[in-house]
Amino acid sequence: MAVLHHHSFCPHSRFVRLAMGEIGLEPQTAERKPWERDTDFLLLNPSGTTPVFEENEIAIPGASVIAEYLDETRGLGVQGRRLLPADPAGRVEVRRLLDWFNGKFYDEVTAHLVTEKIYKRFTGGSPDAGAIRAARANMRYHLRYIGYLAATRDWLAGSEMTYADLAAAAHLSCADYLSDVPWEEDEMAKTWYARVKSRPAFRTLLADRVPGMMAPAHYADLDF
Amino acid sequence: MAVLHHHSFCPHSRFVRLAMGEIGLEPQTAERKPWERDTDFLLLNPSGTTPVFEENEIAIPGASVIAEYLDETRGLGVQGRRLLPADPAGRVEVRRLLDWFNGKFYDEVTAHLVTEKIYKRFTGGSPDAGAIRAARANMRYHLRYIGYLAATRDWLAGSEMTYADLAAAAHLSCADYLSDVPWEEDEMAKTWYARVKSRPAFRTLLADRVPGMMAPAHYADLDF
Known part of the structure; x- marks a missing residue:
């Protein structure tokens, strides 16, 4: 099991x-x-x-x-998908971006937002306004980087959807629930995110709620 | 090249x-x-x-x-060494420890020590005594964990030397240069480190020096 x-x-x-x-x-x-x-x-x-x-x-x-x-x-996935490419350079790029989003983006942005705004509702303690402000400032350059990647490639790491897209979208979805993604600042990033968000795998995530905390209207809207 | x-x-x-x-x-x-x-x-x-x-x-x-x-x-290495085992459970354990040492140990201990005591010699700014104190406190439980692993297995991740040993030893070697490893607190960790330190691959590391900063006498002593 x-x-x-x-x-x-x-x-x-x-x-x-x-x-x-x-x-x-x-x-x-x-x-x-x-x-x-x-x-x-x-x-x-x-x-x-x-x-x-x-x-x-x-x-x-x-x-x-x-x-x-x-x-x-x-390996090739139950449905024939390959979320980590087969060639060495492709694997390096996906892993680099996986580290980027799960490491750097998390440390600089989503760790602060989720800890201060969600986890502290359960642990007590008041949200650290300075940490939230820093996270929002860092979000802006991360969103620009995602927009840059989306503008130069079909998907963030290259021509196929990979772990890199799923990692970036996972972190953004948490921040988006908290209304902390300034989508209006980057049209490319927004268009790319709408594509990932519309995948069937995303449905159960978008149905989750923090008790007593509303998601913004666009959060689960697949067309934004 | x-x-x-x-x-x-x-x-x-x-x-x-x-x-x-x-x-x-x-x-x-x-x-x-x-x-x-x-x-x-x-x-x-x-x-x-x-x-x-x-x-x-x-x-x-x-x-x-x-x-x-x-x-x-x-794959199997130029000299027949396999630093990541072939079986799934073995790979999981090595990667878990690789994340532990390169992620958690770094964030909690060596990032502070190296930044405050070495990098700041070049960037200017005075070392943050609070960060160094926190790193030293965290070092003690990390050293105990290494000692626990070394006491229950031949090498940190199992019966063979792997990436896990090299990562732990790499971080410890930086802290050791700064006299920030309380070796006397854990005999098993110390014995394991002496084994890794005596490997030929370690030699060039032990020869490196920070200009104007002496290493402690035991630093490059292969028998401690």
């Missing part, structure tokens, strides 16, 4: 849900609260972070480790 | 140098200053961070992307 331990608004969890949706993998899911330090969860993943994918008695922790595992065990 | 762009005391660069040493790869090297924003270097790697490996007109940025690239292009 395969289980994905995740949190609905953890961007790394969302990335893995998208990847699994694309290759047609439908594990059971277990919602975890990354801010709690459950002993049983720490046994699965000593760093205590989501997501963790459990399969065949292996606990696979973290977005990039799961992405490599899926590539190695599902 | 293959070139490794690195900095002598960037822990991620040290990890890649160790990995290349183990598989018998000897690229040209180019010293880069990660705190400068050279335009030509940003063209190689938009995030501006070391290391970057250039080969066959591909620029491969970052420790984990380089590690995957080396595994895919050198």
Whole structure:
């Protein structure tokens, strides 16, 4: 029995849900609260972070480790999709962007937004306005970079949709729920995001809600 | 012509140098200053961070992307070494620890130590005593975790030396140069480190010096 331990608004969890949706993998899911330090969860993943994918008695922790595992065990994907290209240069570019979005974009933008605006509703403590301001400022240049990639290639890493698109879209979807993506500043980024958002794998993400917190009207609108 | 762009005391660069040493790869090297924003270097790697490996007109940025690239292009290694095991569970464990040391250990410990105590000698600005204190406190539990792994397995990720050992040792070597590893607190970690440190690939690392900054006597002593 395969289980994905995740949190609905953890961007790394969302990335893995998208990847699994694309290759047609439908594990059971277990919602975890990354801010709690459950002993049983720490046994699965000593760093205590989501997501963790459990399969065949292996606990696979973290977005990039799961992405490599899926590539190695599902290769061409159940539906013939290849989310990591076959050629060395293509693999380098997808992994570079995966690090960029799951690492740099997360550290500079989405970690602050999700922690301050969502997780703190559950942990208590008031949101750090300085952290949110910094995240919003950083968002602007990240959105420009996504727009630049989308303007020069069919998809962010090249001619096919890859893990890079899913990672960027996963992080943006969390920020978009919080109305923190200035879409009007980059038409290319917006058009690219509408394409990713309309994929079937995105549907369950767009249905998730934070109790007591409304999403903006365009959030789940596939045509923006 | 293959070139490794690195900095002598960037822990991620040290990890890649160790990995290349183990598989018998000897690229040209180019010293880069990660705190400068050279335009030509940003063209190689938009995030501006070391290391970057250039080969066959591909620029491969970052420790984990380089590690995957080396595994895919050198497979069993020039000298028959396999730094990433062949079985899925083994690969998961090595990648988990690679993320742990290059991500978590770096964020919590070595990034602070190297930035405050080494990079700031070149960039100006006085070292942040609070950041150094936090790094030293975090070092203690990371060292205990390394000692725990070394006590329960032959090498950190299992029965063979892997990327996990090289990553942990690369980060520790930077902190050790700064006298910031409390070796007396964990005998197992110390014994394991002495084994990694005595490998031929480690020699060039131990010869590097920060101008005007002495290493402690035990730093390059292979028997501690």
